[in-house]
Amino acid sequence: VIEIPPKSAHALLVRAGEILKVSDVRGSQVADFVCLSSEESAEYFSQARTRVNNWTTRLTVGHVLFSNRNQPMFRIAEDTVGVHDILFSPCSAYVYEHIYGVGPRDGCYENLARALQGFGISIDQVPDPFNIFMNTGIDEDYSLVIRRALSAPGDYVNLRAEMDCVVAVSACAADLDECNGGECTPIALEVIAT
Numbered sequence: 001v002i003e004i005p006p007k008s009a010h011a012l013l014v015r016a017g018e019i020l021k022v023s024d025v026r027g028s029q030v031a032d033f034v035c036l037s038s039e040e041s042a043e044y045f046s047q048a049r050t051r052v053n054n055w056t057t058r059l060t061v062g063h064v065l066f067s068n069r070n071q072p073m074f075r076i077a078e079d080t081v082g083v084h085d086i087l088f089s090p091c092s093a094y095v096y097e098h099i100y101g102v103g104p105r106d107g108c109y110e111n112l113a114r115a116l117q118g119f120g121i122s123i124d125q126v127p128d129p130f131n132i133f134m135n136t137g138i139d140e141d142y143s144l145v146i147r148r149a150l151s152a153p154g155d156y157v158n159l160r161a162e163m164d165c166v167v168a169v170s171a172c173a174a175d176l177d178e179c180n181g182g183e184c185t186p187i188a189l190e191v192i193a194t
């Protein structure tokens, strides 16, 4: 088991057929998940294709994470929470400066990019994520809403790889809103062979 410290990210290779278990260690902690084909980095996770191809903004067991080429990359095999986000880009230096008015500081975007450097992926290639455990919505006036993550300690999502992927996961760095319950904590990763 790999424990990702708060406000950092980790990248790894996950082969087709393997299961990546993403666990919330202490509760109310979001994990930003991105992946790219390990064969060709021009094929990568598409948040928009995933929304439309599953016709939902609420992914859970049975839903598929699609690439920009409409190929299945991961399938959600288990999910103990059922509330995750596919609306938001990762928190980033831009978001902290322009939306929260703080910084300079890095967000999940920069942390994911740093983790993916070792796999030859540049910051411009970091896809918008599947935000595991992130509790979001759209208000009556159509504005975006972020609420405290509903995950309890030990809650997890099992993602079954449908292709060989380079994956990066960040323990979300947001401590200025409700997102992570006001405190950033670790995320655990485990690759399970099947």
Ligand SMILES: [Zn+2]
Pocket: 032, 090, 091, 092, 107, 108, 109, 171, 172, 173, 174
């Ligand atoms: Zn974040």
